[in-house]
Amino acid sequence: MKRVIRFGGAVAFLGLASTASAIDGPQIIKENCLLCHSETGNAEAPFSRISQQRKTPEGWQTTINRMKSQRGLSLKPEHERVLIKYLADHQGLAPAETADLRYVLERQPNVVEQNVPEHVAGTCTGCHSSARSGLQRRTTDEWQKLIHFHMGQVPTIEYLAGHRDRPWFQIALNETAVKMGEGYPLQTQAWSDWKAKPKAALNGQWAVSGFVPDKGEFTAVMSVMPNQKDNYITLINGHYADGSKLTGSGSATVFTGYEWRGAIVIDGRKMRQVFAASEDGKQMAGRMYLKNDEVMGGRVLAEKADKAATLVSVTPSSIKQGASQTLIIAGANLSNKVSLGNGVKVEKVISQSADRLVVQVKADAKAAIGQRTLSVGKQTLENAVAVYDQVARVEITPTESIARIGGNGGPIPKRKSTYRAVGYAAGADGKPGTEDDLSLGYLPATWSLKAFDEVAEHDNDLKYAGSIDAKGIFTPGDAGLNPERKMSTNNVGNLAVVGTVKDGANSVSGEAHLLVTVQDFVKELIQ
Incomplete structure (x- = not known):
């Protein structure tokens, strides 16, 4: 099963301030959560319905947001940060448990999920990504309680598209939840090993390389200075590929011993960093993106660079x-x-x-x-x-993408999409499009659009749905009715993105599919 997924949403950013406080996590739980939860008397799992789960920092933030919006929880901001830090550190996920699903944490847009477990695809992905399930760990009993929660919170869930042809509740409760308890259990060897492993401090000098769509490739040195436990001050100085300078400063908090969440201002622009540190603390990798536009970001690699080359x-x-x-x-x-x-x-x-x-x-x-x-x-x-020897073919990434109309005086802004061209030479077999192809990495390209199919051609989507610039950044059309279109419909469209790479006297093109659609009203309203 393949689904085009866009991520983001209501989760508050976690790396903005020090976690220092006179009050600790267990005390915050006792003072704020025991009207609904209870103490178990078990030192290994002291709080009911809390100690039976493990989540990422964002997962715990989402849980607290739900408690605030639906259960009346009220926390001071500094106590909320302390609580998330405590829960992520003591009931988080090990590096091996998040490795294949980091696209959600990094807010990568336009991910096509692959190899979704059948029981998840048939039960869960009608409403959210498979990764959201995979970034949690629970006892089987807790997975079953989660199914009951869904039925209580969304009583019509059995009647949603993809659920109507089966006894959804019975399957979810008696089959899916059991398989989740087996596949994503509370106790794992990976988590036991990670808890016992000494955690590396991440202060020092870091050599960094990365990409931002509207600025291009960049290189930099990031200085990381300790502030308080697991909290750092950062300075960054470097260059973009065109030689222009890059400077910035910010702060970061590290959760679970490796989850770096940074807030940084670079050249006057507020940005977010979501990195995972290696287990030895010598490398970090992840994504950096604009605070208010997660699409405008790219991959970042960092190597510890204290004195040594x-x-x-x-x-x-x-x-x-x-x-x-x-x-x-x-x-x-x-x-x-x-x-x-x-x-x-x-x-x-x-x-x-x-x-x-x-x-x-x-x-x-x-x-x-x-x-x-x-x-x-x-x-x-x-x-x-x-x-x-020569460019044999070009792939455009992402191959499937969504952009959303917006603006035009409305409260919801346009949601762009960005593209890059990856070149390949034919491999030893001389046939492009096989496993032997030689990857040439990202290549400079010129960008254009065309109608994706006959319907898009007939509806003149190319004229109304948006435009793409020389950097491969697509900007969708305005929200609202368009009297120039049939039945005054809005500016949605079905397009193909074409990237053309010049190779000597030859030109090689690749295409990707772009669906320009309406605003994500639910996501925007809950942010």
């Missing part, structure tokens, strides 16, 4: 036979001795700074095709740069 990434990640190419190498304390092996010559070092090394290289016309290891001094990065 650190190599993070290189862009672009391909070079054509016989061509010269400027490479931007992200890292810290790097040597200017660069090598990509036989057949690729470093012509000159263009510039070198704290966060990046810029070099011009040239590949021989007969340089061996394939992935190359990049060496910078004693540092190496495997499969860093591909040498290729």
